Amino acid sequence: MFDLFESPLGKGCFGEVWGGVCRLTGRKFAIKKSTKYTPVDSKNFLKEARMFQRIPRSPYILKYFKSWVDSDQVFIQTDLCHMNLSDYSKNGPTEEIEVWWVLKDLLRGLEHLHRANLLHNDIKPENCLLSTGGFWKLADFGCCSVSSEPITAGDEGDGRYIAPEVLATMTPTKASDVFSLGLTVLEITTYLYMVANGAERQAILNGQIPNRFFKSVSLELRGLLGLMKHLDPGARPNCAECLDHPTVKRVRYRFKFSGSVKILVDNASDANDSTKRKLFDGNNNNLKKRMM
Template sequence: MIQFEEAILGLSNDVDSMTISKDENDDDNASTRSSITAVDSTPHDYKVKLDQQYVSSTVESSCPKVGSNDFDSLCVLGRGAFGKVLLVKHRASRTLYAMKTLKKASLVLHVNNIKTERQILEQVRHPFIVQLYYAFQTPTELHMILEYAVGGELFRYLDQEGMFSEPMASFYAAELVLALSHLHSLGIVYRDLKPENCLLDQSGHILLTDFGLSKVSLDGKTNTICGTAEYMAPEVLAGLQYDYSVDWWSLGILIYDMLTGSPPFKGNNRQKTIDGIMSKKPAMPYYFTNEAKSLLTGLLRKNPHVRLGAKPKGADAIRKHRFFRKIDWKALSERHMDPPIVPLVVSYMPYHLSLSLSYSHFACVFFRTIG
């Protein structure tokens, strides 16, 4: 168990932080796995503090370490195969966070995914990417204390609305363009873009989350088949080597989903979905504007080399597209543009709690659409 903890959390007297390096022949398959090297790659004001009981990561080097006893659990925000995400309150500051809890016993075969996710969250600082505040462990679990996105998943708003207007889709797609561009500049292929991984903060801005399937690659290339079928690029499904352009394909699928309420390639079963991605062109509804049709045609090209966003022009070609003609990219990057959806949060004390957790309150989220 000690070796496992060292691999995940970097429990070593001579290591200040961990990062992933790519072996010369690493193809991201089980036969060739990413190796771990000890480097100090974190900014001076963001150090990972280590000891033999838990690891605490804070954005302020002067902050005290924390453990599970420093937080009160309020409710379950989501569940996954290896753990769950809780809404927690820090006892001292009374600040709300999202605590991702992973069971060690379930993670032996997924060590690389957890190492990668934690490394990315430690290093990435961006207004449209969820922030990691602390990371620590107990004898049976790993914990990551993340920024609480009070607005919840973009998927829920899309499900309630049915579909978004083009200005709404353009706004959120633009924020995702900035988030993905930042990840690509750091050598990170995201690989799991979908509405469920796009959260909204209290102001209604996007927070990209869940980096469990992301890949840190020095040359931006890998060939693992992973992701959600409806959003996976053809080259991923084919098992070919691919690069950052797979994220632009997924962005195209997500924009189509926002504009229509459903991904363009969706069959009765997984195989029909895959067949559609590999062989069919996306249908363009009559109400799509010329700008929307042009953007989606460019993003959903099956040949990644001619796909909009591919090198050498990269994300610049996407930002200059007329679909984003009303976006002020500088103002957007500084969060000076008003989001089209503003979550309205109401707290109340429930009469009956069905979950076996101790609550002090439960947050209910409503929303209003601007314009």
């Protein structure tokens, strides 16, 4: 059915992700397969496959094709993406114009998930993927749950990005997803290393981050991320409110990839004009002022 790449694209606690080429069509896909063979591990993989099937299609959600079991291993076939957010930002803080683009796409994906009454529960840079078409997509739905349902230990996601109230109640909410997305984007903005506990995490949660980490970061972005990771879940904006932020609304360009070269293109009209270099609507002078 598939010819797999020579080495896996990524590895996790319960499985590996391989690139594969369909023998019939020549199209490339990602194939996630379980590496452990216990009934519990197979159940976790099957849960992810079932969640994929419940999520309506969206450009901002990793596209699912099918899943199957072979020789006690579970396989999940999805779109093959360019890279994850962790790899994208590995060379230092991400430029703000790109941070807004990342944030808007992921907010759209999360809003889409929440409209389906589902929670992601494990948003982190490794689970945010960039497609070759230039869309940031939410991926890895192994911890996904129905909204307002309690979860069991082990299903709460990565402790570095989890909202504090989830640790206390084991009941995630849409607000806890917003918190995790806020920390994810804060990480690529500041290049801070997120930790699961201790004084460093407490300082991050309390907003006690030295100004030197926000060099060239606008007050608009810093303020929005601060609200998204607010300790009070009721004080956090929902996805629709974040998307209604004036700067988020102005983002209309995205990057497409030609080999390893990023080309800035208009996501609205004239999308084929690769000479355009403007990320926001409005003039460049206003952009520079917002970025100071």
